[in-house]
Amino acid sequence: MSDRRTINRRHFISTNATGLSGLALALWVQQQAVQANPKKPDLVQPTFDAVPKAPHRFGQAKAMISLWMQGGPSQVDLFDRKPELERLDGETFPGEVKYDNAAQASSKILASPWKWRRYGESGMELSELIPHMGSIADDITLIRSMRTGVNNHGQSIRAMNTGTTIAMQPALGSWFSYGLGSATNSLPSYLALIDPGQLPVDGIANWNNGYLPSVFQGTVIRPTEPRILNLTPPKRLAGKPQQQLLSYLERLNQQHLSKKPGERDYQARINMYQLAARMQTSAVEAMDLSQETSETKKHYGMDDPDTKDFGARCLIARRLIERGVRFVQVFTQNQFWDHHGRIRTSLPAACKKVDKPSAALVSDLKRRGMLGETIVHWGGEMGRLPVIQNDTGATNVGRDHNTNGFSMWVAGGGFKAGHVHGMTDEFSHQAVEQIVNHYDYHHTLMHLFGLDHQRLTFEHNGRSRKLIETDKSQLVTELIA
Known part of the structure; x- marks a missing residue:
């Protein structure tokens, strides 16, 4: 049984040597190309928001x-x-x-x-x-x-x-x-x-x-x-006081985000705060x-x-x-x-x-x-x-x-x-x-x-x-x- 395996192995190598060497050469060339031009990782984290985006092609439905x-x-x-x-x-x-x-x-x-x-x-x-x-x-x-x-x-x-x-x-x-x-x-x-x-x-x-x-x-x-819920601010904060607080909160949030780049949920939460402020008038009007x-x-x-x-x-x-x-x-x-x-x-x-x-x-x-x-x-x-x-x-x-x-x-x-x-x-x-x-x-x-x-x-x-x-x-x- 071992002789048969040896003969088969020798026969395989002798009959496929050219193919194997060609495969090895192709892999070596590919490896050299990768080493010469390594793919750089994408270190820029994408941002996500709800701004309008173009569809892939024309779509009748909006x-x-x-x-x-x-x-x-x-x-x-x-x-x-x-x-x-x-x-x-x-x-x-x-x-x-x-x-x-x-x-x-x-x-x-x-x-x-x-x-x-x-x-x-x-x-x-x-x-x-x-x-x-x-x-x-x-x-x-x-x-x-x-x-x-x-x-x-x-x-x-x-x-x-x-x-x-x-x-x-x-x-x-x-x-x-x-x-x-x-x-x-x-x-x-x-x-x-x-x-x-x-x-x-x-x-x-x-x-x-x-x-x-x-x-x-x-x-x-x-x-x-x-x-x-919670769209209407307390009377003591309505108007300018609320705007000042939101402006200050925005600066704090952006400072914190700059220390934690790529935190998608944190960025989303900032966007939601901003949207909630705008909704105080727009959402109430839309549902009136x-x-x-x-x-x-x-x-x-x-x-x-x-x-x-x-x-x-x-x-x-x-x-x-x-x-x-x-x-x-x-x-x-x-x-x-x-x-x-x-x-x-x-x-x-x-x-x-x-x-x-x-x-x-x-x-x-x-x-x-x-x-x-x-x-x-x-x-x-x-x-x-x-x-x-x-x-x-x-x-x-x-x-x-x-x-x-x-x-x-x-x-x-x-x-x-x-x-x-x-x-x-x-x-x-x-x-x-x-x-x-x-x-x-x-x-x-x-x-x-x-x-x-x-x-x-x-x-x-x-x-x-x-x-x-x-x-x-x-x-x-x-x-x-």
């Missing part, structure tokens, strides 16, 4: 408002009518179903109990529960083939909002703020308008900057006054709804207790975008659409709260000539299954999670209008045609903003990080006008 429906609105009952469900209502589902809550699961088909209607010139078919959204059918693209494939709230929220199921990664708004900056120096580039109820699943991580500099973190707008006409406030449903809160936040979102904010996210409360039970009463109540304000936002942006450059997104992290959960009586039934085929809509910013994209199977269970994964959606958003998903990167722990870190993403050209 801003975005995401109406985030946390919990999973039922596409089966709102956006994706299936006659087969109506025909087989109450019968056994003819296939395999993946449940999140197996203890309460059943395989009994549940058809939508609500009527459907076609809206607009596009003839888009929507539920009677969302008539106001029906009024903007010719302005939106309805995507009926969304998919994340991860069947719980936290992971699917992260997939839709950060591009990954890993916790504490940069949110979509943080990426757009990092890539494009803000069109105003008196307001943050990314704002989150939270619900009066509980924070959504994952809490403050929904507007987290992750490994991006903290200047790109979302700023929270509270649902009640004061909508941003007394400047709006009674007609506009009524248009958003602020005259109705059921729609007043969400309507006010949608109206504030429009005002923020008008003033140069890049990304605004309006959240519903924790599990607002998570109808595992009592869907016959809970779903109409949820629709009542958001239907009119959501449609009003789109129509108001259009009337003001802003919709062409502003993307509006409406949707959540998942949809619902076509079978009954909690089969303990007609009033108690609900639907379990479904992330393999759900619906959402987008409008403006270069998306098609009056368009329906994709299809689920005959039960609204699985997306089967023109599937849009979360990373395809992000790819398309970035394209409309003029951002190259491969070039928008951030160096972190020796890695070049991106919003889309899979090579599977595709630009969904069928969504683009």
Whole structure:
């Protein structure tokens, strides 16, 4: 055995000597070149701020408002009518179903109990529960083939909002703020308008900057006054005394920073102090709804207790975008659409709260000539299954999670209008045609903003990080006008 190895070794060396010597020579030449021209390390630390930045190429979209429906609105009952469900209502589902809550699961088909209607010139078919959204059918693209494939709230929220199921990664708004900056120096580039109820699943991580500099973190707008805390100075400090204090603080901060160059978080904190000072007037003005006409406030449903809160936040979102904010996210409360039970009463109540304000936002942006450059997104992290959960009586039934085929809509910013994209199977269970994964959606958003998903990167722990870190993403050209 050893003789064979010796012969093989000798044979290998004799037959490959030329190749090995050539390889050695090439490596030696490369080493000499490196030694002669060593690459100098970049000792200049980059600075990060929210000043306006040019996109990689022309992008029609300049801003975005995401109406985030946390919990999973039922596409089966709102956006994706299936006659087969109506025909087989109450019968056994003819296939395999993946449940999140197996203890309460059943395989009994549940058809939508609500009527459907076609809206607009596009003839888009929507539920009677969302008539106001029906009024903007010719302005939106309805995507009926969304998919994340991860069947719980936290992971699917992260997939839709950060591009990954890993916790504490940069949110979509943080990426757009990092890539494009803000069109105003008196307001943050990314704002989150939270619900009066509980924070959504994952809490403050929904507007987290992750490994991006903290200047790109979302700023929270509270649902009640004061909508941003600590903006109003004490009377004894208002005016000139405050200006003198801020000027002195600025000098101290800059002196300290000069001794600690490259401290990104420290630089971001200085920038935030400066921004907070400017926000004392600009933010208060931006959220002062007394400047709006009674007609506009009524248009958003602020005259109705059921729609007043969400309507006010949608109206504030429009005002923020008008003033140069890049990304605004309006959240519903924790599990607002998570109808595992009592869907016959809970779903109409949820629709009542958001239907009119959501449609009003789109129509108001259009009337003001802003919709062409502003993307509006409406949707959540998942949809619902076509079978009954909690089969303990007609009033108690609900639907379990479904992330393999759900619906959402987008409008403006270069998306098609009056368009329906994709299809689920005959039960609204699985997306089967023109599937849009979360990373395809992000790819398309970035394209409309003029951002190259491969070039928008951030160096972190020796890695070049991106919003889309899979090579599977595709630009969904069928969504683009």
